Amino acid sequence: MKKAIYLFFIALIYSCSSGDSSGDDVPNENPVLTSITVSSSNGNQLDLFGTNTTTLTATGKDQFGKTIAIPGSINWSANNANVSVDGSGLVTGLQVGSSIVTASVGSISKTFSFSIVDSEPQSGTFVYVSDAVEFTTGPWKILRYDENGQNATTFIDDDLAWPQDILFLEDEGQVLISNLSSNKINRYDASTGNLVGSFATGISGPTRMKIGADNLLYVLQWEGNGLVRRYQLDGTFVDSFTDVAVDQSIGLDWDSAGNLYVSSFKDASVRKFDTNGNDLGLFINSGLQGPTNIWFDAQGNLLANDWTGNKVVKFDPDGNLMGNVISTGLNQPEGIDFFPNGDMLIGSGGTSEVKLYDRSGTFIKNLVASGAGGLVQPNAVRIRVIE
Numbered sequence: 001m002k003k004a005i006y007l008f009f010i011a012l013i014y015s016c017s018s019g020d021s022s023g024d025d026v027p028n029e030n031p032v033l034t035s036i037t038v039s040s041s042n043g044n045q046l047d048l049f050g051t052n053t054t055t056l057t058a059t060g061k062d063q064f065g066k067t068i069a070i071p072g073s074i075n076w077s078a079n080n081a082n083v084s085v086d087g088s089g090l091v092t093g094l095q096v097g098s099s100i101v102t103a104s105v106g107s108i109s110k111t112f113s114f115s116i117v118d119s120e121p122q123s124g125t126f127v128y129v130s131d132a133v134e135f136t137t138g139p140w141k142i143l144r145y146d147e148n149g150q151n152a153t154t155f156i157d158d159d160l161a162w163p164q165d166i167l168f169l170e171d172e173g174q175v176l177i178s179n180l181s182s183n184k185i186n187r188y189d190a191s192t193g194n195l196v197g198s199f200a201t202g203i204s205g206p207t208r209m210k211i212g213a214d215n216l217l218y219v220l221q222w223e224g225n226g227l228v229r230r231y232q233l234d235g236t237f238v239d240s241f242t243d244v245a246v247d248q249s250i251g252l253d254w255d256s257a258g259n260l261y262v263s264s265f266k267d268a269s270v271r272k273f274d275t276n277g278n279d280l281g282l283f284i285n286s287g288l289q290g291p292t293n294i295w296f297d298a299q300g301n302l303l304a305n306d307w308t309g310n311k312v313v314k315f316d317p318d319g320n321l322m323g324n325v326i327s328t329g330l331n332q333p334e335g336i337d338f339f340p341n342g343d344m345l346i347g348s349g350g351t352s353e354v355k356l357y358d359r360s361g362t363f364i365k366n367l368v369a370s371g372a373g374g375l376v377q378p379n380a381v382r383i384r385v386i387e
Helices: 002-017
Strands: 033-040 045-047 053-062 075-078 083-085 090-093 097-105 108-117 124-131 141-146 153-156 163-169 174-179 184-189 195-200 206-211 217-221 229-231 237-240 249-254 260-264 269-273 279-284 291-296 302-306 311-315 321-326 333-338 344-348 353-357 363-368 378-386
Touching: 033 097, 033 108, 045 090, 053 097, 075 083, 083 097, 090 108, 124 163, 124 363, 163 378, 174 206, 184 206, 206 249, 217 249, 249 302, 260 291, 269 291, 279 302, 291 333, 302 333, 344 378, 353 378
Parallel strands: 045 108, 163 206, 249 291, 333 378
Antiparallel strands: 033 053, 053 090, 075 097, 083 090, 097 108, 124 141, 124 378, 141 153, 163 174, 174 184, 184 195, 206 217, 217 229, 229 237, 249 260, 260 269, 269 279, 291 302, 302 311, 311 321, 333 344, 344 353, 353 363
8 A cells, every 4th residue: 555655656746747847937038138228437427627528338138137239339319419429439528517318229228317517617827738748659638737736637638649839819718739740730628628620730840839929820840841830810821930941940939129039959059030030040059959948038038948958048138158047957848937926837858747946947846746647748838827
């Protein structure tokens, strides 16, 4: 009897295990795209003064919640003009407000919300520095600091090619950046640093820019015919002002009589032109090794950043050498600007700093510490007061 009962249970178990399995809970379906998720490389806030771009990434999910490749292309769109988004998911903040970006694949979509802010101080004094980095290789940038050399931000990093000089057109709300390697001067928004477009092209390595007494922009050329070019402030070419080449010209200023002076890095000299651009010969042909910026002081003396000589040199109104104004602590000086009290800011490329001196050349401090904000090789310094 026990044996019969045992066989009965064995048969029952076998019957259950070998029966129809069509009612099992395990689905017999191939994975298909049923939803997408969207993530941002820089969070959901864009700052017009700071980080105003981010890259969105869409990830596909199947019906089981597992990651799956997205078939075909993703369509990106924004619900308003506060941001722009390209085909790769790069989002750029354009104006303060909020926006919703949508990623769509066929009938499946997912949104990502942004707030766009502007942390730019409404007023104050700021220092802008053009960073040549490794000269011909980049990545180049224009950095911005407060008046104490703190709170560094990357102001511009778009469409730069060995940037040289920084010039603000306050009435236009724009800033011009000369680019030696691309042979052009670009316009950017003076508040946001966003690229507006080209100011002028076809220049043979533009370096320094200054607005003259005639309200025209004077532009130096590192290469080509070496002549000084003039432009109206809307970018219209006027003429080649000078008729004698200055090779690798990289510094310019006017004396009190309106004569123009242009430095040659290659020839370690400074050439003089009259108010009509006629050549008056070499004003300085000794005492320098590789000058960059030049400027006149209140007494009519000409000073020069000697990049190769690691010093600032002074010459009297007749071009006679007076001596060194700064001879220690500077390494590859390039870039010069002045605070209202006469204190000077000079870029020190070899030490990745911007140094502060009083008007006599006495060192005060490193206003921008070595490498602050990623600074590598300063070659233009501009002080701007926003009221």
